[in-house]
Amino acid sequence: MLTAVxxxxxxxxxxxxxxxxxxxxxxxxxxxxxxxxxxxxYLNENHVDVVFLDIEMQEDVNGFDLLDRLAYSPxxxxxxxxxxxxxxxxxxxxxxxLKKPYTYQRFLNAVEKITTSATSTPIKEESxxxxxxxxxxxxxxxIRLMNDDILYIESMGDYVRFVTNEKKYISHxxxxxxxxxMNASIFLKVHRSFIVNIKKVSNIRENTLYINAQxxxxxxxxxxxxxxxxxxx
Amino acid sequence: xxxxxxxIDVVFMESMYDxxxxxxxxxxxxxxxxxxxxxxxxxxxxxxxxLKGVQKAIHKMKSSFGFxxxxxxxxxCQEAETKCGLVSSVSEIKNDIEALQxxxxxxxxxxxxxxxxxxxxxNSLT
Numbered sequence: 001m002l003t004a005v006x007x008x009x010x011x012x013x014x015x016x017x018x019x020x021x022x023x024x025x026x027x028x029x030x031x032x033x034x035x036x037x038x039x040x041x042y043l044n045e046n047h048v049d050v051v052f053l054d055i056e057m058q059e060d061v062n063g064f065d066l067l068d069r070l071a072y073s074p075x076x077x078x079x080x081x082x083x084x085x086x087x088x089x090x091x092x093x094x095x096x097x098l099k100k101p102y103t104y105q106r107f108l109n110a111v112e113k114i115t116t117s118a119t120s121t122p123i124k125e126e127s128x129x130x131x132x133x134x135x136x137x138x139x140x141x142x143i144r145l146m147n148d149d150i151l152y153i154e155s156m157g158d159y160v161r162f163v164t165n166e167k168k169y170i171s172h173x174x175x176x177x178x179x180x181x182m183n184a185s186i187f188l189k190v191h192r193s194f195i196v197n198i199k200k201v202s203n204i205r206e207n208t209l210y211i212n213a214q215x216x217x218x219x220x221x222x223x224x225x226x227x228x229x230x231x232x233x
Numbered sequence: 234x235x236x237x238x239x240x241i242d243v244v245f246m247e248s249m250y251d252x253x254x255x256x257x258x259x260x261x262x263x264x265x266x267x268x269x270x271x272x273x274x275x276x277x278x279x280x281x282x283x284l285k286g287v288q289k290a291i292h293k294m295k296s297s298f299g300f301x302x303x304x305x306x307x308x309x310c311q312e313a314e315t316k317c318g319l320v321s322s323v324s325e326i327k328n329d330i331e332a333l334q335x336x337x338x339x340x341x342x343x344x345x346x347x348x349x350x351x352x353x354x355x356n357s358l359t
Contacts, residue, residue: 009293010293010297011263011266011267012260012263012264012267012296012300012301013297013300015259016260016300056289058289058290058293081295081296081311082292100296100300101249101299103248
């Protein structure tokens with residue numbers, strides 16, 4: 001079963017959508033939100049498969065702002081009563097567009113699209129983990145970073161800093177999300193605010209490790225895993 | 234079979250809810266729960282000549298009329314919402330907004346009546 005959240009400021013639309021999800025037996029709704037801000041906080045802490053997103057809310061920000069600020073890319077189904085957003089929907093690569101009010105059959109068609117594509121996603125993610133590189137969103141573009149070039153990654157609230165020998169890149173992301181997605185044979189979370197490239201660690205002194213001259217704390221919880229992963233002869 | 238008021242599109246309701254009258258009762262109830270607050274929001278924004286706010290309030294209400302099968306009112310809301318996007322001040326569409334507000338208030342009475350009738354109808358089945 002896929003997990004989902006609903007972002008919608010019309011109660012009757014939220015209830016109808018929950019009803020459709022329950023009836024289908026294919027989607028579990030984990031939470032619903034009436035504001036973009038609350039949804040964004042939740043989504044950056046919790047990974048879901050699908051976001052049902054109303055575009056035009058009573059706030060000044062709209063659903064596309066949420067997609068711009070989201071640290072990862074769940075499947076998105078737009079729910080709106082204005083078809084004029086169809087072009088943007090295409091640009092944001094959303095899975096489907098439900099014009100309110102929509103029938104249960106129309107809802108099922110949308111779900112069918114995401115369940116078909118979702119089955120192939122884990123394979124893609126697995127191969128991405130094994131790749132020698134990955135892409136991050138930074139400075140308004142997608143930048144390719146080689147695993148071997150990364151020294152460490154540091155949390156900065158809703159953002160992270162990827163540090164290489166040459167440059168630092170700031171990207172909207174979380175340590176928790178990166179820990180799940182990055183190649184675990186190379187990258188290791190050593191503290192709630194740090195992931196390090198284990199090959200770049202030059203020395204460890206008690207609860208601190210050093211990469212070049214940079215001091216990085218090791219948390220008590222992560223220390224056993226760190227000690228297990230380094231080769232002590 | 235339950236007979237809806239003529240302002241509710243029966244064919245549409247069947248396509249949406251497949252004659253699940255207990256669920257339709259729930260949908261009407263949720264809509265009524267939020268009705269006064271939405272009317273108030275529209276009225277308040279209109280009083281403050283907040284054109285963008287009026288447009289957003291109408292947009293929100295438009296969808297709820299869709300879920301309750303009041304398609305004519307939904308269409309009128311769509312037209313008013315579109316007009317809001319074409320003018321630069323609320324005063325330019327004063328008559329349209331006031332007429333729409335009257336229709337919205339009238340439809341609350343219809344929705345309330347239909348909800349009460351549905352409750353009686355559903356109770357008679359159990």
